Amino acid sequence: MAMRSENDFHLVIPERGERVKINLCSTLTVSCHLSPGISAVDMEITWFGEMSCICAYKNREMTQGVGYEGRASLFIHDLRRGNVSLRVVDYKESDLGVYMCQVTSRNKTQQITVNVAEEVSSILKDQHFFTVNYKMGETSNNDFQLVIPERGERVKITSGSTLTVSCHLSPALSAVDMEITWFGEMSCICAYKNREMTQGVGYEGRASLFIHDLKRGNVSLRVADFTESDLGVYMCQVTSTNETQQITVNVAEEVSAIYKDQHFFTVNYKMGETSNKISIHEGEADNNNFKLVVPGTQKLEVSLGSDLIIPCHLSPAISAVDMEISWSNDTACVCLYEDRHLTEGVLFKDRVSLFTHKFREGNVSLRLKNFRLSDIGNYHCQVISKDRREKITVRVRINPGAQSMRNEDKGARPPTNIISWRNSHQSDSDEKQCGNCSRSISDNFQLVIPQTAQEAKISMGSEIIVPCHLSPKICAIAMQIKWFKETDCVCIYKNGHVIEGRSYKNRANLNTHVLERGDVSLHLNNFSVSDVGDYYCQVISRDTTNQITVGVRIKPEVQPVSQSPTFQGLSIQLMLFEIDKIWTVEETNKMDESALMSEMKVNNLQELQQMLIRAYREGCLNWS
DSSP states (O other): OOOOOOOOOEOOOOOEEEEEETTTOOEEOOEEEESSSSOOOOOOEEEEEEEEEEEEEETTTTETTTTTTTTTTOGGGEEEEEEEEEEEEEEEEEEGGEEEEEETTTTTEEEEEEEEEEOOOSOOTTTTEEEEEEEEEEESSSSEEHHHHSSEEEEEEETTTEEEEEEEEESOOOOOTSEEEEOOOBBEEEETTTTEEOOTOOOOTTTEEEEEGGGGBBBEEEEEEOOOGGGEEEEEEEEEOOOOOOEEEEEEEEEOOTTTTTTEEEEEEESSSSOOOOOOOOOOOOSSSSSEOOSSEEEEEEETSSOOOEOOOEEEEOOTTTTTTEEEESSEEEEEETTTTTEOOOOTTTTEEEOOGGGGTTBOOEEEEOOOGOOOEEEEEEEEEEEEEEEEEEEEOOOOOHHHHHHHOOSSOOOOEEEEEEEEEEOHHHHHHHHHHHHHTTOOEEEEGGGSSSSEEETTSSEEOOOEESSSSOTTSSSSEEEEEEEEEEEEEEEEEEOOOOOGGEEEEEEEGGGGTOHHHHHEEEEGGGOOOEEEEEEEEEEEEEEEEEEEEEEETTTOOOOOOGGGTTTEEEEEOOOOOOOOHHHHHHHHHHHHHHHOSSHHHHHHHHHHHHHTTTTTTOOO
């Protein structure tokens, strides 16, 4: 009996019209297997959506398409049994549509089309179903074929001109009512369907068909403003009723030996069953003319602990995939999207996300998970594209009237706030005005000691917290915080980092996670009796400096404890209270010297002086 060739396989799927129940945010699985169940480990597997590549598996490596980062996957460990099914996590309505699986082994390509349609339950409105309708890619091609110029045709083209990839139907039937899709390397260049043209991400304003010549079977692609990034593999797919034909074109570069600024491309054509060489490669959109817009005034009911979405869109709705997007509040970075990678702000770890799958629609809205009252404030969105920079400020506020109404509600509903927002664009003058406004808010604070923290029972060798809070409880992340014991620097918080004083190595710290709530308390471990004394806290915000002195004392009725190691672990009662102490100029000068030595990491004034002199000689210091 002859051994079955690795190329002799088909794609099979469940019975036509299978119905599977799925809820929003759950996982969508689109089943697809090889028949017979041979290994697909060394094959190329690509799943396409209607307008983009969802994921690609090649050379045993997996690549996810734009908008599917962290969401799309295959059953890698099951590939050896021929399972090439697609899995998409965090299912949403935007995932509905047509899916195409394409599997290539050597010179053999098979494909299948799956339609994922929505059906809302007539009983439970929040439940959704999808129905899969399957259509094999290897269709009858008796009615037409795709034809292209002779193999290896050479065409001269220069950067900035128009690239035309020729393709025609044979016989020359009308393609007006057909579906025509051109794919680049892992992305859709353009799609023609229902007599409407859609351009893919990165090809807005550049890709087109010869619409007026479709009636003569001309389905050629035209790409304006040709650049080297447009080189690569192109695939044309044409569908008519239940028939699909495709062709692959390789556009390769050849630099002129005489004129170095001139480029040629050579087109190599291969019919339908091709080695699939499609991988993601998107161009840059024409995005020099856009603005940021949000709803003029919006009201949104949101519960504590739920998600808050702060809307922001590009107008016109061009793609933001290759732009730089940053969100910040008045004191910290919320997140930064750059080079197609999202970085969360330190204080918003695991809480913030953007709608990356909607970037192509110009949606740059911010989503904050686990909403809390400290999230109320101003949010600034900045979008940069090439040499264009747009900013907008969204002010998120609680509606006081709605809040009081909620407080009167005696029901068992969870705490709910009515959030409203207003937006404003910022020109240079607007930024100055906004900066002054922000300053007046963030500079208007005092330092206080909470009533609940004015007594503490401390074990020798454990941690003591010297309490200090901002009032009102505004965010202190962007401020500078200094703690001293007498005139000796204990620690400094600056630019998001804590610097320990020379005598407090591995002992002093601030809890940076609570700075956003205005808690600037000092944490001092390995407590001993020598730590009793006066602590001076200084908080600097822009041009404003506030300070407080906190006394740490042993309660009079409790006898002082010896420093002997035999007393380690013994508890004593402490009092912590504000002291109305005036520090002399000499004392504050010593504080400044101690803080500077801590920052410069030197042990005495002589070392500090030598370092400053050396820095001056090397040109690092300059006094005018």
